[in-house]
Amino acid sequence: MEEKAKMKLNQKFAIGIDLGATTVKAGIVSTTGIVVDQISADAKANHGPSAVIQQISFVIQELLGKHKNSNCIGIGIGAPGMVSAVDSFVHHPPNFTDWSRVDVGGEIRKKFKLHVEIENDANCAAVAEARFGVGVEFKNFLFVIWGTGVGGGIILNRKIFRGPNGGAGEIGHVSIDYNGRLCNCGNYGCIESYIGQRYLSQRTKEILRNIPADRTDNHLYKLVGGNLNKIEPSIISQAAELGDPIAISILEEAGTLLGAALASTMNVIDVSVVVIGGGVSAVPAFVYDAVIKSLRSRVLKPHKDNIHVLRAKLGNTAGIIGSASLVM
Ligand SMILES: [Zn+2]
Structure with missing residues (x-):
């Protein structure tokens, strides 16, 4: 396990965000699908969208602070609720306060100037199994x-x-x-x-x-x-x-x-x-x-x-x- 979790100095990686109503989890993921570093924070879902976006930004910042930024190929976000196929809006995630439709992807893109994609959380887990799991x-x-x-x-x-x-x-x-x-x-x-x-x-x-x-x-x-x-x-x-x-x-x-x-x-x-x-x-x-x-x-x-x-x-x-x- 230890061996698997190590990443070479110039190895490319992506940041994956798993947003839930209680916790936002984030990880550095190698291009072979291995989580090499992980962090989580309170999602603050009952404090409204800007607090949630702040928490997402915080975990990204923490991870980028520990890894070579030029190796980061982008940020993917999995969010509950319906995630629009045409833009990066998250619609009505259950258990999130004062939230109808919010451009989560756009906000994170603006902040970090990186390639950002967003998708429904269950779809993300399905994609993970398709690319790196039993699927x-x-x-x-x-x-x-x-x-x-x-x-x-x-x-x-x-x-x-x-x-x-x-x-x-x-x-x-x-x-x-x-x-x-x-x-x-x-x-x-x-x-x-x-x-x-x-x-x-x-x-x-x-x-x-x-x-x-x-x-x-x-x-x-x-x-x-x-x-x-x-x-x-x-x-x-x-x-x-x-x-x-x-x-x-x-x-x-x-x-x-x-x-x-x-x-x-x-x-x-x-x-x-x-x-x-x-x-x-x-x-x-x-x-x-x-x-x-x-x-x-x-x-x-x-x-x-x-x-x-x-x-x-x-x-x-x-x-x-x-x-x-x-x-x-
Ligand atoms: Zn039903």
Whole structure:
């Protein structure tokens, strides 16, 4: 690892920015897709756009201060919300205060006089997997970010498919039940409202609370020391690995539901490879099996034999690597 992280004196690099509602992460990324230096700061998302742009500028400045500026080929930014395909505006990122449309790319370009590109954050992670991750061997795949919500990106012919407004790939809002749970977006039955982190944790808690008998020998219960507020997908995964039947059934069901949403998408865009990243993607392998089984039972015949569902490789650096690769 140490060896990998070293960069030669005259090696070109790009700066990748991964903007989230809580933190802005930034990294120096080599042209081979290795993060050689990393920094993060509070995003100040509740202080309005100029505070956020100031924080982005701050992390860039810090990195440029430590590395040879003439080697920097540009800055790539991954941002939540819809990112315009025609200019570099970021539209309505969720959980950012007083923000309708802001020219984040333009502001950073003005400040640093470097090549700057900006893209939706899920699309950036998809690009990272396509160029340097598990997607390298596939020309076309669907990328899913399974975390607090469910996001995604579509890679066609090794390039991101953005759609005319930059809004393509919203796999989280594929409905699996037209009369189902109300989603934040206003639609009913969106897959996000069944398998997003918050829902999985809440559902597990509900089931545990309703167990009438002695709960103390339950793995989930033991892992959180009886404090059900600590239940989260990583705990559910651990319990499942220990053989806990409740944890297994919740995760298996989540996999089946995700498969249902992916089947509709697969049929529409004719892509049979899925790469799953994001915080919840660290679930045990049997969940991936459940996704595949569900997909196989639902997709149209021509896709059945070609289905691949793979775990993303780049973990939480995918955002930084993908945004950096926008300028490489
Ligand atoms: Zn929705």
